[in-house]
Amino acid sequence: MQQGISFIDLGATLIGIIDADSFAIVVDSGISNDHAKKIAKAAGKPVKVVLLTHLHADHTGGASFFAKGGAEVYISKYELSFIINHELNTALLYGGIPPKMYRRPFFLSESVNAIPFEHEIPIEIGGVKILPIKTDGHSIGHTSFLVGSTLFAGDALTSPNVTAKHKLIYNYCPVRALAALERIKQLDFTETILCHKDIIDKKTAINYACLQREHILSVYADLKEIINGKPAGIETITELVCKKRGLNISQDSYLLAISTIKGYLSDMEARGDIAVYFEDGRILFS
Numbered sequence: 679m680q681q682g683i684s685f686i687d688l689g690a691t692l693i694g695i696i697d698a699d700s701f702a703i704v705v706d707s708g709i710s711n712d713h714a715k716k717i718a719k720a721a722g723k724p725v726k727v728v729l730l731t732h733l734h735a736d737h738t739g740g741a742s743f744f745a746k747g748g749a750e751v752y753i754s755k756y757e758l759s760f761i762i763n764h765e766l767n768t769a770l771l772y773g774g775i776p777p778k779m780y781r782r783p784f785f786l787s788e789s790v791n792a793i794p795f796e797h798e799i800p801i802e803i804g805g806v807k808i809l810p811i812k813t814d815g816h817s818i819g820h821t822s823f824l825v826g827s828t829l830f831a832g833d834a835l836t837s838p839n840v841t842a843k844h845k846l847i848y849n850y851c852p853v854r855a856l857a858a859l860e861r862i863k864q865l866d867f868t869e870t871i872l873c874h875k876d877i878i879d880k881k882t883a884i885n886y887a888c889l890q891r892e893h894i895l896s897v898y899a900d901l902k903e904i905i906n907g908k909p910a911g912i913e914t915i916t917e918l919v920c921k922k923r924g925l926n927i928s929q930d931s932y933l934l935a936i937s938t939i940k941g942y943l944s945d946m947e948a949r950g951d952i953a954v955y956f957e958d959g960r961i962l963f964s
């Protein structure tokens with residue numbers, strides 16, 4: 679691993695730690711204050727900067743702990759509103775104010791003030807040069823960070839083990855997620871840290887990006903087969919996709935799956951594969 683860069687394994691996620699001489703910069707913050715405390719301990723120096731790859735609560739949940747300790751929190755300008763008011767995350771997934779079962783740490787973290795950055799414009803913090811790279815698709819304004827020869831890929835790239843386990847990887851916009859994978863393949867790095875969850879070299883990263891592309895394409899193919907000219911609503915389509923992929927839907931995966939499938943269907947409409955229309959009081963896809 680590149681000198682000055684380390685990580686902590688929190689179980690579900692890997693958190694990057696960058697040594698900036700008198701302080702530490704961390705990439706993502708875990709899901710809770712407990713995670714933040716573990717990260718702070720592993721950093722071994724005061725954490726003065728938190729770089730967030732994206733707005734999801736399993737990455738932002740520890741940010742308020744660091745902010746209360748005086749750290750600056752950075753996020754892409756496209757996701758700034760979501761971190762200032764984290765309720766927007768659950769609002770996006772649920773489509774309105776969510777019931778109690780979705781108002782908990784996996785979906786909702788404490789809101790925190792943050793500093794926005796622009797994609798592709800380098801930032802320098804404590805002598806460390808950081809390039810925030812546009813890798814949206816998984817979320818609305820997802821960022822990967824290139825620091826020297828290390829890429830912090832966030833959730834733009836996922837280990838195939840994790841994909842196999844979850845069977846349907848969450849994406850806000852699958853077509854943009856495909857573009858992000860192509861972007862990662864073109865970048866100049868020697869190692870990359872995936873939040874979920876691996877540390878791999880460039881060659882392996884290209885292989886993972888190809889596998890992830892196949893995963894996304896397989897979901898489009900499933901949807902095409904399921905819809906096949908028969909008009910159906912989003913609930914039915916989501917149920918059939920999950921069944922086809924052997925995904926036992928749970929309370930949490932339901933919300934992620936239905937949101938993800940909506941993204942796929944909008945992509946398919948945009949390229950003329952399906953029609954989306956309103957009939958008998960329902961949005962139908964055929």
Ligand SMILES: [Zn+2]
Nearest residue numbers: 732734816833
């Ligand atoms: Zn995520």
